[in-house]
């Protein structure tokens with residue numbers, strides 16, 4: 001990481017912040033945060049990570065918030081390019097992994113077009129962390145030899161309608177940005193021939209203390225997860241049912257909640 005201070009020209013580091021728990025950033029990512037002059041960060045990057053940054057570093061928030069004017073991708077690109085060209089070392093901090101639905105590719109294209117050097121520091125994507133924190137392996141020798149990650153944002157009723165026929169055959173299907181569209185997603189998969197009994201789970205705010213998990217089947221998951229909201233990850237496939245046996249995170253809290261419910265039922 002000494003390279004950081006020795007470079008004359010600025011550089012942009014696309015840093016994966018991980019899924020939420022600040023301890024899940026990589027060591028390299030945290031070193032970059034410590035040394036960078038400017039931190040350009042998203043809504044899904046845990047703000048606690050800003051505690052790792054240098055005292056004099058500049059922090060620029062570029063996340064989208066409901067009901068507030070948001071910074072366009074074009075503006076973000078301009079910030080990255082202009083800061084780097086003025087000799088700054090910029091950490092572009094993104095939730096999860098910068099190249100998984102993070103528009104990291106577009107930012108690199110812009111940096112390359114402007115001859116700005118960059119480095120990509122992968123992060124733990126929620127596509128992996130959300131199943132892991134719900135006790136769902138995404139592969140298993142007996143049940144799933146592959147997993148597929150897809151956005152649920154563009155299914156049905158949008159200009160970008162995706163053809164989901166091939167996804168019916170996915171072993172484990174991990175859907176990001178899909179929780180608001182879950183009724184559409186489950187209906188579409190069933191219409192296309194996936195068994196309504198296929199296990200399915202939704203993990204909200206994975207890795208945070210407030211994590212919530214709903215487990216069901218394709219036919220009832222929309223209802224079972226109706227109280228969950230973004231950010232949440234959907235997992236569809238045989239392995240989703242393993243959450244019942246393998247859940248390990250916050251399980252004491254979950255058990256305590258169940259006890260309270262039992263006590264209430266007994267009253």
Ligand code: SAH
Nearest residue numbers: 096097100125126176177205206231232233
């Ligand atoms: N680059 C990110 C994904 C950005 S798209 C990554 O690799 O994780 C945003 C989507 O990621 C959300 O809509 C949600 O589906 C998922 N996501 C992000 N953080 C999450 C979390 N803590 N728990 C569950 N899903 C999460």
